[in-house]
Amino acid sequence: MKQIPESKILEDFLAEKNMRLTYPRKVIVQVFLQSMSHLDIEELHERVRKVDKDIGLATVYRTMNLLVECGLAQENVLFQDKKCFERVYGRDHHDHLVCTRCRTVKEFHHPMIERFQEKTAKKHEFSIVSHRMTLFGICRDCKE
Amino acid sequence: MKQIPESKILEDFLAEKNMRLTYPRKVIVQVFLQSMSHLDIEELHERVRKVDKDIGLATVYRTMNLLVECGLAQENVLFQDKKCFERVYGRDHHDHLVCTRCRTVKEFHHPMIERFQEKTAKKHEFSIVSHRMTLFGICRDCKE
DNA sequence: TTCGTTGCAAAAGCTTTGCAAATAT
DNA sequence: ATATTTGCAAAGCTTTTGCAACGAA
Numbered sequence: 001m002k003q004i005p006e007s008k009i010l011e012d013f014l015a016e017k018n019m020r021l022t023y024p025r026k027v028i029v030q031v032f033l034q035s036m037s038h039l040d041i042e043e044l045h046e047r048v049r050k051v052d053k054d055i056g057l058a059t060v061y062r063t064m065n066l067l068v069e070c071g072l073a074q075e076n077v078l079f080q081d082k083k084c085f086e087r088v089y090g091r092d093h094h095d096h097l098v099c100t101r102c103r104t105v106k107e108f109h110h111p112m113i114e115r116f117q118e119k120t121a122k123k124h125e126f127s128i129v130s131h132r133m134t135l136f137g138i139c140r141d142c143k144e
Numbered sequence: 145m146k147q148i149p150e151s152k153i154l155e156d157f158l159a160e161k162n163m164r165l166t167y168p169r170k171v172i173v174q175v176f177l178q179s180m181s182h183l184d185i186e187e188l189h190e191r192v193r194k195v196d197k198d199i200g201l202a203t204v205y206r207t208m209n210l211l212v213e214c215g216l217a218q219e220n221v222l223f224q225d226k227k228c229f230e231r232v233y234g235r236d237h238h239d240h241l242v243c244t245r246c247r248t249v250k251e252f253h254h255p256m257i258e259r260f261q262e263k264t265a266k267k268h269e270f271s272i273v274s275h276r277m278t279l280f281g282i283c284r285d286c287k288e
Numbered sequence: 289t290t291c292g293t294t295g296c297a298a299a300a301g302c303t304t305t306g307c308a309a310a311t312a313t
Numbered sequence: 314a315t316a317t318t319t320g321c322a323a324a325g326c327t328t329t330t331g332c333a334a335c336g337a338a
Binding site (some may be wrong): 077132 | 275281
């Protein structure tokens with residue numbers, strides 16, 4: 001089964017809401033999709049301004065909110081108080097290892113953990129919609 | 145082995161830093177320790193003002209930051225953008241089930257999940273300092 | 289008496305919003 | 314032509330901070 005490309009997801013979402021695929025939106029989405037890491041709004045705006053320095057911060061906020069709405073992006077709070085965004089469409093679910101010294105973020109996935117999460121939810125008759133797990137600590141490189 | 149009471153922890157912490165156990169601090173700590181749920185600053189301030197309505201919001205912020213510093217309280221982001229505090233000293237570690245409909249928070253603990261977290265960290269040569277896991281969804285009561 | 293603390297108000301961050309000009313269809 | 318979108322600036326929030334008055338030791 002072929003996966004619908006991310007660009008199409010956004011186009012359909014916009015079309016359905018009578019919204020337009022404008023040049024600033026194109027630039028922001030392109031920058032977001034190209035970035036493989038977990039970026040906050042400020043970092044995204046910086047990168048967007050390297051393509052077109054007239055694109056404003058408010059537009060980055062507005063566009064990222066759209067991307068969250070249509071399921072292409074997900075917000076995360078990885079550092080204290082700093083919200084950041086990551087690609088989520090078509091990617092497997094994963095959790096995060098966050099090094100509090102060098103601020104590096106590593107992703108991991110552990111099927112058994114997911115299984116026990118499901119079990120816990122069932123025990124509490126709770127329907128999981130989403131979940132977040134983050135391990136904070138010191139990474140290998142910083143320990144040396 | 146007997147556990148040092150929370151009030152003593154704070155007193156020692158303040159004494160060591162040449163800080164004073166003032167009346168507003170006493171009230172805020174008392175309110176915080178009595179509350180069994182996960183309260184945000186606004187809710188804490190409301191309850192504090194029921195004891196003494198002259199205690200200001202800034203003092204609640206300042207005092208809660210002290211409680212986090214001395215290990216009696218822990219910050220959590222359970223709802224979007226809302227920071228809240230919970231007692232942590234002398235309590236077992238636990239994770240959270242958050243109902244996004246009624247905003248109820250339930251605690252749970254699963255030793256196997258902790259074990260696999262440790263295993264994952266070891267595999268990445270990562271030293272865990274702390275971790276957060278939150279399951280978002282719909283609780284039993286809200287499903288009906 | 290001394291120096292930390294308080295409440296208030298102002299400031300500082302981050303995010304959203306109102307608006308006239310610009311733009312997509 | 315029409316309705317959406319933009320950048321800018323202003324406004325909203327939450328949290329922190331400067332300061333003169335206050336209070337604990």
